[in-house]
Amino acid sequence: MLNDRVAIVTGASRGIGRCVAEYLANCGAKIVAVSRKQEDTAQLVDSIRQQGGEAVSVAADVSRVDDVERMVEAAQQAFGKIDILVNNAGITRDGLLARMKDEDWDGVMDINLKGAFLSTRAAAKVMSKQRYGRIINITSVVGQMGNIGQANYCASKAGLMGLTRSNARELARRNVTVNAVAPGFIETDMTADLPEKVRQDMLNQIPLGRFGSPQDIAGAVAFLASEQAGYITGHELSVNGGMYM
Numbered sequence: 001m002l003n004d005r006v007a008i009v010t011g012a013s014r015g016i017g018r019c020v021a022e023y024l025a026n027c028g029a030k031i032v033a034v035s036r037k038q039e040d041t042a043q044l045v046d047s048i049r050q051q052g053g054e055a056v057s058v059a060a061d062v063s064r065v066d067d068v069e070r071m072v073e074a075a076q077q078a079f080g081k082i083d084i085l086v087n088n089a090g091i092t093r094d095g096l097l098a099r100m101k102d103e104d105w106d107g108v109m110d111i112n113l114k115g116a117f118l119s120t121r122a123a124a125k126v127m128s129k130q131r132y133g134r135i136i137n138i139t140s141v142v143g144q145m146g147n148i149g150q151a152n153y154c155a156s157k158a159g160l161m162g163l164t165r166s167n168a169r170e171l172a173r174r175n176v177t178v179n180a181v182a183p184g185f186i187e188t189d190m191t192a193d194l195p196e197k198v199r200q201d202m203l204n205q206i207p208l209g210r211f212g213s214p215q216d217i218a219g220a221v222a223f224l225a226s227e228q229a230g231y232i233t234g235h236e237l238s239v240n241g242g243m244y245m
């Protein structure tokens with residue numbers, strides 16, 4: 001489905017990003033796996049290669065412009081083009097509004113929102129010249145609903161949706177689509193430490209009666225990255241078990 005497409009996946013060292021990278025590789029894409037430390041994506045790259053795929057790892061902090069430009073250059077050097085960008089890198093720094101520290105606000109905005117802006121700006125230059133591209137931003141159900149204790153995170157994800165729609169309009173003429181996948185509650189390191197009561201309350205809100213898996217998200221990303229999704233742009237695809245509709 002994605003034979004010979006080149007995909008940059010940010011935040012590929014674990015969780016959703018790692019699963020997305022593996023899934024796209026299984027669909028035939030060549031992978032540029034990005035996280036802050038190269039050794040954290042080395043095992044993923046080895047396993048893709050062992051299965052006959054192609055992959056390289058790049059160390060980059062997506063909130064730093066120099067790193068992001070290096071990331072895009074490394075992708076071009078390795079594979080000669082960039083067809084797919086998955087802006088997945090993200091963090092939480094939760095706290096109630098009254099107690100939220102400025103650095104917790106800035107840290108989340110810098111990685112979740114500015115990181116996607118910097119990566120998109122750099123990759124879109126290449127995609128625009130190619131007259132082909134698929135950009136997929138990982139937002140969140142709480143960007144749609146809001147959530148107590150996550151003003152910074154929810155604002156970053158809602159902002160990412162504004163960025164998605166603006167970039168979709170701006171890049172459409174170059175045959176570059178820009179979409180988002182909004183996960184619900186997905187079992188990864190990010191959600192592993194939540195207290196049992198919070199998990200149970202959350203589960204009660206999910207009509208499909210289970211938490212999501214990284215595979216649930218990877219399938220949605222692969223669809224939006226495919227040829228078949230060529231007439232979809234500016235869309236936010238909810239993958240949340242019905243938690244918000």
Ligand code: NAP
Nearest residue numbers: 011013014015016035036061062089090140183186188190
């Ligand atoms: P995770 O397990 O904590 O993984 C986060 C990934 O982001 C790691 O690979 C991490 O790599 C990378 N990362 C963090 N800061 C980075 C930076 N400055 N530069 C480059 N990479 C960075 O999280 P996850 O649950 O897989 O979440 C992935 C995405 O899905 C995030 O955007 C998250 O907001 C979103 N999401 C998750 C859920 C959920 O329930 N899990 C729900 C909705 C949305 P290193 O730390 O190794 O650099």
